[in-house]
Amino acid sequence: MRDKINPRSVTVMAGLLLEGWALYVVGASAQRWHPSMVVEDETAAHILYDAMMRAMRDARSLSYTSVCSAPDDRVSTYRIRLKKPRFFRVEQTNGPSTKSTTLLDDGRFQWIHWVGDRPGLLLDTEESREEERSNVYVKEVSLAGKDSIADKMVLFGTAWLRLILNPSTFYEYPDPLEPYIDGIRGRGTNRVRGEVCDVIEVSYLRAQRTRYIWLSRQDYLPRELKEVVRGAENHVTVEEWSNVTVNGEIPPKTLAWSPPEGWRQWDLPKPADSLLQRGQEAPDFELCSARRGRIRLSDYRGKVVWLYVWDSGSPQCREEIPGLQQLHQGYSDKGLVILGFNCTDNRRVARAFLRENSATFPSILDPSEAATRLMRVGYGNRTKTVPLNYIIDPQGRVVDAWFGQEQDPERILAALAKAGLEVAK
Amino acid sequence: MRACELMKETFYRRTYIWIVHVVWLALYGGFWWFFLPDMPEMGRFLFIWGGFFLALALSAGIFGDDIASGRICILVTKPFWTGELYIYRVLGLSLQAAVHLVLAGGLILALHAIMGKGNVDGLGVWLLATWLLFNTCAALSTSLSVIVGRAFNSLLLLVIIATGYFTMGLMVTYLRQEASSGVLASFIRYPWPPFELLYKLAAGEWGQYTLTVGKYSVTKSFACVVHSLMLTLVYSIIGILLLSRREYSRVRD
Amino acid sequence: MGPDGETEPKTVECRQLTKVFRRLLAGRAKAIYALREVSLSVHRGQIVGLIGPNGAGKSTLLNLIAGLILPNEGHVTVCGHPARSIAARRGLGYMPEHPVFPGLYTARAILRYHGALLGFSSNGIARQTDRSIEQLQMQEFIDRPASDFSQGMKQRLALAIAMMNEPHLLLLDEPSNGLDPVGIIQLRDLLKQLRDSGAAIVISSHRLGELEKLTSDYIFMHRGRIVSFADRIAANQAGRLHVELVSNGRQIAENIGPRFPVLETSDTTLVIAVRTPEEVPDIVSDLARGGARIMSVLPQRESIEEVFLRLCKEGT
Numbered sequence A: 001m002r003d004k005i006n007p008r009s010v011t012v013m014a015g016l017l018l019e020g021w022a023l024y025v026v027g028a029s030a031q032r033w034h035p036s037m038v039v040e041d042e043t044a045a046h047i048l049y050d051a052m053m054r055a056m057r058d059a060r061s062l063s064y065t066s067v068c069s070a071p072d073d074r075v076s077t078y079r080i081r082l083k084k085p086r087f088f089r090v091e092q093t094n095g096p097s098t099k100s101t102t103l104l105d106d107g108r109f110q111w112i113h114w115v116g117d118r119p120g121l122l123l124d125t126e127e128s129r130e131e132e133r134s135n136v137y138v139k140e141v142s143l144a145g146k147d148s149i150a151d152k153m154v155l156f157g158t159a160w161l162r163l164i165l166n167p168s169t170f171y172e173y174p175d176p177l178e179p180y181i182d183g184i185r186g187r188g189t190n191r192v193r194g195e196v197c198d199v200i201e202v203s204y205l206r207a208q209r210t211r212y213i214w215l216s217r218q219d220y221l222p223r224e225l226k227e228v229v230r231g232a233e234n235h236v237t238v239e240e241w242s243n244v245t246v247n248g249e250i251p252p253k254t255l256a257w258s259p260p261e262g263w264r265q266w267d268l269p270k271p272a273d274s275l276l277q278r279g280q281e282a283p284d285f286e287l288c289s290a291r292r293g294r295i296r297l298s299d300y301r302g303k304v305v306w307l308y309v310w311d312s313g314s315p316q317c318r319e320e321i322p323g324l325q326q327l328h329q330g331y332s333d334k335g336l337v338i339l340g341f342n343c344t345d346n347r348r349v350a351r352a353f354l355r356e357n358s359a360t361f362p363s364i365l366d367p368s369e370a371a372t373r374l375m376r377v378g379y380g381n382r383t384k385t386v387p388l389n390y391i392i393d394p395q396g397r398v399v400d401a402w403f404g405q406e407q408d409p410e411r412i413l414a415a416l417a418k419a420g421l422e423v424a425k
Numbered sequence B: 001m002r003a004c005e006l007m008k009e010t011f012y013r014r015t016y017i018w019i020v021h022v023v024w025l026a027l028y029g030g031f032w033w034f035f036l037p038d039m040p041e042m043g044r045f046l047f048i049w050g051g052f053f054l055a056l057a058l059s060a061g062i063f064g065d066d067i068a069s070g071r072i073c074i075l076v077t078k079p080f081w082t083g084e085l086y087i088y089r090v091l092g093l094s095l096q097a098a099v100h101l102v103l104a105g106g107l108i109l110a111l112h113a114i115m116g117k118g119n120v121d122g123l124g125v126w127l128l129a130t131w132l133l134f135n136t137c138a139a140l141s142t143s144l145s146v147i148v149g150r151a152f153n154s155l156l157l158l159v160i161i162a163t164g165y166f167t168m169g170l171m172v173t174y175l176r177q178e179a180s181s182g183v184l185a186s187f188i189r190y191p192w193p194p195f196e197l198l199y200k201l202a203a204g205e206w207g208q209y210t211l212t213v214g215k216y217s218v219t220k221s222f223a224c225v226v227h228s229l230m231l232t233l234v235y236s237i238i239g240i241l242l243l244s245r246r247e248y249s250r251v252r253d
Numbered sequence C: 001m002g003p004d005g006e007t008e009p010k011t012v013e014c015r016q017l018t019k020v021f022r023r024l025l026a027g028r029a030k031a032i033y034a035l036r037e038v039s040l041s042v043h044r045g046q047i048v049g050l051i052g053p054n055g056a057g058k059s060t061l062l063n064l065i066a067g068l069i070l071p072n073e074g075h076v077t078v079c080g081h082p083a084r085s086i087a088a089r090r091g092l093g094y095m096p097e098h099p100v101f102p103g104l105y106t107a108r109a110i111l112r113y114h115g116a117l118l119g120f121s122s123n124g125i126a127r128q129t130d131r132s133i134e135q136l137q138m139q140e141f142i143d144r145p146a147s148d149f150s151q152g153m154k155q156r157l158a159l160a161i162a163m164m165n166e167p168h169l170l171l172l173d174e175p176s177n178g179l180d181p182v183g184i185i186q187l188r189d190l191l192k193q194l195r196d197s198g199a200a201i202v203i204s205s206h207r208l209g210e211l212e213k214l215t216s217d218y219i220f221m222h223r224g225r226i227v228s229f230a231d232r233i234a235a236n237q238a239g240r241l242h243v244e245l246v247s248n249g250r251q252i253a254e255n256i257g258p259r260f261p262v263l264e265t266s267d268t269t270l271v272i273a274v275r276t277p278e279e280v281p282d283i284v285s286d287l288a289r290g291g292a293r294i295m296s297v298l299p300q301r302e303s304i305e306e307v308f309l310r311l312c313k314e315g316t
Helices: A007-027 A043-059 A126-131 A149-156 A167-171 A315-334 A347-356 A368-379 A409-418 B004-013 B016-033 B040-057 B062-069 B071-076 B082-117 B123-147 B152-175 B180-188 B195-203 B220-245 C057-064 C086-090 C106-117 C124-136 C151-163 C181-197 C209-213 C249-256 C279-289 C304-315
Strands: A062-068 A075-083 A087-094 A101-105 A109-114 A136-141 A181-192 A193-205 A209-216 A222-230 A232-244 A286-288 A294-296 A304-309 A336-342 A363-365 A388-392 A396-403 C011-026 C028-043 C047-051 C075-080 C092-095 C169-173 C200-204 C218-221 C225-230 C240-245 C262-265 C270-275 C294-300
Touching: A007 B220, A043 A167, A043 A181, A043 A193, A075 A167, A087 A149, A087 A167, A101 A149, A149 A167, A167 C086, A181 A209, A193 A222, A286 A363, A286 A368, A294 C057, A304 A315, A304 A409, A304 C200, A315 A336, A347 A363, A347 C086, A388 A409, A396 A409, A409 B040, B004 B016, B004 B082, B004 C106, B016 B040, B040 B082, B040 B123, B040 B152, B040 B195, B062 B071, B062 B123, B082 B123, B123 B152, B123 B195, B123 B220, B152 B180, B195 B220, C011 C057, C011 C200, C028 C057, C028 C075, C028 C200, C028 C225, C047 C181, C047 C209, C057 C200, C086 C092, C092 C151, C106 C124, C124 C151, C124 C181, C151 C169, C151 C181, C169 C304, C181 C200, C181 C209, C225 C304, C240 C279, C249 C262, C249 C270, C249 C279, C279 C294
Parallel strands: A304 A336, A336 A363, C047 C200, C047 C218, C092 C169, C169 C200
Antiparallel strands: A062 A075, A062 A232, A075 A087, A087 A101, A101 A109, A109 A136, A181 A193, A193 A209, A209 A222, A222 A232, A286 A294, A304 A388, A388 A396, C011 C028, C011 C075, C218 C225, C240 C270, C240 C294, C262 C270
């Protein structure tokens, strides 16, 4: 005999489920990566994207204020003034603070200076943190628009949030992500602060990264950008443009600076300076593997370890991993271990990436705080730059370390040889 | 008729209630006229004054007065479920707030038309968020009124909210890295009146930080509305249970 | 009327009611026994007066019957239903001691309000309002705001509200407060009418004289207990017999004492307690047989005040 269903119990259960769903949606961060997020290209949207790039590159001068914000209430503000052929001024502040970092290129030199004492930088050493704080400036030779303003700001580590659209696009600096666009599609129109904008969605790296761009119909320049990076957690950043002026007059004194009396020139530490030096012992670790189980570095004692720090959002890593796979296939039985290290990616994204590239070498895939701290502090990667390479000898000591794709293959071969492994060119 | 009378009573029970409505509307109008705020600023003003302070003012002593004066004894000896007293009074407050906010919206639109300045984009969403916040605060205040004498329910709620959010502000600012600050922030964010969630709904921040285009993520906004209504329901259930089970005696002779 | 053994349906029945109030005094909970094991029943067509000094438990008992508070032990039913239930409240009319009304409402609006709470239709409310105005002579202030009411007006209005649903049980706490003499007489007549129509009425009042004119059924309470139920005694019947003798009063008292309780004795006066009217001739015969030379025999009616004072004295 069927029991009667109690309507009150059903109502309570339904209410609890509904509230549970609401709390999940309200409390949860944005949805995790899924292959279906990859966007198909639409011609009209692509035209708008190209119009934006053209508008940036064709302008003679461009000035705007960019406010970058994140869900955790961090805000970074950039006041940007750009002028062809190679002049620019970028002032950056965090939150409501009036202390700013200024990056200025007057055509001959790049100057970096601060209002008041300079803040602690990611690349500071113990000594520089204590001694070189006040009335200092950095002076470097101008690279004539051939370096990345956004990356330079990140290098300082003073900004809480980086710019989504690199101002260096104005100087035709190539966007390293552009070759990895999956597709661009239109998302209708929206008003941003009273201005009508066309919205496009740009998907990169098989939806590992998505940008929404609100393009003004007046000048095809953005008024708002939103970027979602799908790592272990989804990071959403919003960038709002205001006070946009194209081909306006920028006073010459704005784009010039000279150090006041009594100020000292200070050399910005190089990221590579903080890496482990030759002969130093590589810190041991035991972290989660991309496959099941855990990997311990000391398990590879007696072999040459090429520790390769990567993430799927780096175009350079994508280019290098097939080469590393070849090395793994050719030399794993000769005492070489290619050991990947990824502490930023979403697990599904990373494993899909490894699968697509048929990468079978072992890889750490561990987004924990311990893994992040190990790489930042133990292995000296303070700016969290990828790719990072360490060659470790069979005794567990560092032989060599470098960022990015080494231009000189000889250096790589020499390092491997010093570690005890002869590799054919 | 019972429902009608109980709901009407929430307006007529005290002389100052209509004065509160008039003064609040004058405040909105004055704020718009003298400061010409942009929509987020006007929205924030509406949100706090119409969603929180109005709820405190209208619900002050809604049960506490009856209990202190002994009038409740006549009401609870009537042959109907005591919970109806609570339900219809809260509905009466909600209806008052709805009318109040419609008038507020009309006033702002009228001023906007007369002055020809300002921006009223998103006013409707602000009014909706304000009304939802009002409902939650009014339900909580009414439930407190069942156990707190006279009109102290409103004062108590004001102190609780101010203390809670002040603490949360301190945690967010100074103790962001501590695990306990996240737990406390969640405790204040979810079981308490949803100031932050509804503010984000109205300010378009739900859409801003999700994967969707536009300011208002439909899913998150809907979830936010559901949560605030559920919270109102939970506060109401607590109030009804307290009202049904408590004892009423003016005199312990 | 009595606690047990009745065959008539009971409007109110209380069994072993105990109510304890706990108050925190200087950090320690102090229990106050407002009622201790109180049992009583009230029948249809009965008017019962609750009498007792301050702190006796009268209001507590009324509140328990009305369902405003809950007993710690025992139970109370109204028309066969638990006191706090909706079924019990259907036949209940309650009038508190100091009724309060919202100041902005007129008397008419208040009646409409309470009519609506009772579930009346608009027509029903109009009918009831007219009836209440008529019964309680409220024409003068029916359209005035409650903030202008005198105590008497509030009492009338509260009574009208209590009677609105033609209750089976009416609970009145100090109903004649603030009423003028005319009002008191009208109240008395009204209550008698209600009694005759079958309603049970329980009144708590300190106005013993008024209560006496209304009923002879009393419950005397003291320190949370029922001290005495005053049985029904015909109005003209004496509770005591005052006998004037020529002499030898004390001797005669000793002779008659075993059979009839002698309350007061002197040489020339005897006051003898009388339980029923039929005892009077027997007492006179006994006195005569005992050699008493009787000068006069006068039945004395013990007033309710005298009963009250006597019981209080016995209680302390």
